[in-house]
Amino acid sequence: MLDLGFVRDNLQLVRQKLQERGLSDQLGDFEGIDRERRALLLEVESLRARRNKASQEIAFLKRQGQDASARIAEMKEVGARIEELEAQLKGREEELRERLKCLPNLPHPSVPVGKGAAENQEVRRWGEPRKFSFEPKAHWDLGPALGILDFERAAKVAGARFAVYWGVGARLERALANFMLDLHTRQHGYLEVLPPFIVNSSSLFGTGNLPKFAADLFKLEGTDYWLIPTAEVPVTNLYAGEVLEAESLPKKLCAWTACFRSEAGSYGKETRGLIRQHQFQKVELVKFTLPENSYDELESLTRDAETVLQLLELPYRVVALCTGDLGFSAAKTYDLEVWLPSSHEYKEISSCSNFEAFQARRANLRFRRSKQGKTEYLHTLNGSGLAIGRTWLAILENYQEADGSVTIPQVLRPYLDGLERIRPAE
RNA sequence: GGAGGGAUGGGUGAGUGGUUGAAACCGGCGGUCUUGAAAACCGUUAGCCCCGAAAGGGGCUCGGGGGUUCGAAUCCCUCUCCCUCCGCCA
Numbered sequence: 001m002l003d004l005g006f007v008r009d010n011l012q013l014v015r016q017k018l019q020e021r022g023l024s025d026q027l028g029d030f031e032g033i034d035r036e037r038r039a040l041l042l043e044v045e046s047l048r049a050r051r052n053k054a055s056q057e058i059a060f061l062k063r064q065g066q067d068a069s070a071r072i073a074e075m076k077e078v079g080a081r082i083e084e085l086e087a088q089l090k091g092r093e094e095e096l097r098e099r100l101k102c103l104p105n106l107p108h109p110s111v112p113v114g115k116g117a118a119e120n121q122e123v124r125r126w127g128e129p130r131k132f133s134f135e136p137k138a139h140w141d142l143g144p145a146l147g148i149l150d151f152e153r154a155a156k157v158a159g160a161r162f163a164v165y166w167g168v169g170a171r172l173e174r175a176l177a178n179f180m181l182d183l184h185t186r187q188h189g190y191l192e193v194l195p196p197f198i199v200n201s202s203s204l205f206g207t208g209n210l211p212k213f214a215a216d217l218f219k220l221e222g223t224d225y226w227l228i229p230t231a232e233v234p235v236t237n238l239y240a241g242e243v244l245e246a247e248s249l250p251k252k253l254c255a256w257t258a259c260f261r262s263e264a265g266s267y268g269k270e271t272r273g274l275i276r277q278h279q280f281q282k283v284e285l286v287k288f289t290l291p292e293n294s295y296d297e298l299e300s301l302t303r304d305a306e307t308v309l310q311l312l313e314l315p316y317r318v319v320a321l322c323t324g325d326l327g328f329s330a331a332k333t334y335d336l337e338v339w340l341p342s343s344h345e346y347k348e349i350s351s352c353s354n355f356e357a358f359q360a361r362r363a364n365l366r367f368r369r370s371k372q373g374k375t376e377y378l379h380t381l382n383g384s385g386l387a388i389g390r391t392w393l394a395i396l397e398n399y400q401e402a403d404g405s406v407t408i409p410q411v412l413r414p415y416l417d418g419l420e421r422i423r424p425a426e
Numbered sequence: 427g428g429a430g431g432g433a434u435g436g437g438u439g440a441g442u443g444g445u446u447g448a449a450a451c452c453g454g455c456g457g458u459c460u461u462g463a464a465a466a467c468c469g470u471u472a473g474c475c476c477c478g479a480a481a482g483g484g485g486c487u488c489g490g491g492g493g494u495u496c497g498a499a500u501c502c503c504u505c506u507c508c509c510u511c512c513g514c515c516a
Binding site for chain 1: 436444445473475476477483484485486495496497506
């Protein structure tokens with residue numbers, strides 16, 4: 001959420017940034033409503049001041065055993081007037097809050113201006129896509145042929161966009177989770193946390209998923225519980241409402257969770273394979289930082305995520321999302337895209353973002369520079385490190401052999417009892 | 427699922443309609459004393475918002491929301507969370 005005072009003082013800028021995102025002007029008569037709001041507030045508060053003073057007089061008169069009925073009658077009227085004005089004030093505040101809640105974050109000046117994914121800017125590439133001496137297969141052919149991936153039975157027990165992993169397939173998924181968690185906790189200084197996979201709506205508001213994006217989520221019927229679309233939601237809200245010490249920043253957390261997405265509106269898009277599922281696993285990196293450090297922290301967080309791909313020796317590129325492709329809460333985002341030989345393209349496998357104080361304001365995440373200092377909003381960042389399902393499929397496709405077997409990347413072998421290759425089941 | 431109890435400032439905890447934004451204690455900060463530290467003593471110690479150039483003035487907040495009242499931390503309703511007991515359960 002943007003700061004009310006900031007929006008008031010920078011309406012032009014906010015309007016321009018909205019436009020750069022390719023969004024229509026949702027501000028409406030922001031200034032007018034705010035002006036009315038402040039006029040009402042002024043009047044209500046002065047009436048309340050009057051009532052407070054009179055209340056003391058009434059108390060005094062009563063204690064003296066004198067008659068206070070005249071003052072009481074007078075205050076009865078004042079009270080009614082206050083009530084009237086309060087209702088109006090509440091209406092104005094509500095209007096402003098509704099607008100503010102639905103306003104996206106402002107893109108950072110370094111974010112390229114553009115309409116959509118086509119105008120994202122490639123920042124760097126790593127690794128050389130392998131030259132195949134045969135036609136590389138897609139993972140949705142390789143996996144089932146190896147007997148480690150099964151969409152039919154998943155459809156039977158759940159439905160479309162679910163998968164069942166069998167045997168080594170399941171182990172590979174688990175090995176990837178362990179490998180990523182070990183890397184980030186041992187080499188990159190993150191603290192592992194295991195959060196709830198179900199959250200309340202207040203947490204989803206904190207990260208910016210609500211109120212606008214309820215359709216992307218699974219809600220548990222008859223409750224205020226939602227399945228998490230990413231560990232970002234529970235982890236970012238861990239310190240909601242708290243005031244942290246500046247010395248405790250940055251806090252670097254990493255979490256393995258299942259993630260659940262309704263994928264409403266994506267019908268017909270990437271329906272085959274593991275790319276777009278209702279349920280997948282992910283290791284998420286989350287940082288809470290000082291405002292002045294957040295952009296450096298974004299660079300290092302992105303590098304931490306890239307390290308996973310480098311160690312797995314999967315070719316990838318880094319792109320800076322343009323204004324038109326940027327998520328609602330993000331001020332700046334780098335996507336990591338892994339090479340997929342079957343489709344001859346780079347496919348998103350991680351998204352690393354700086355949210356600046358946008359989520360901090362919504363979730364009330366603050367810090368203090370000194371004991372007697374003022375509280376300030378901290379900055380939040382997160383990135384996938386990595387999406388496990390997509391890493392799994394990238395390994396299958398990039399490490400496949402002509403006979404349909406798949407070589408296990410070196411770094412994963414210790415997690416699989418030294419297994420070097422997945423071969424078709426007998 | 428059933429029955430009961432609770433939520434007050436950084437912490438413990440008092441306060442059951444009127445100078446209570448809130449006692450006391452602990453903690454924190456500043457000081458006195460000391461070579462230094464401890465102890466002791468003294469002082470100080472919530473947040474948010476509005477008006478204002480500032481000085482200053484005002485408002486709101488005792489888990490959230492609503493109500494009663496001239497006036498609510500205190501009374502009523504409701505929601506959330508926590509605790510105890512019973513049942514069930516990994």
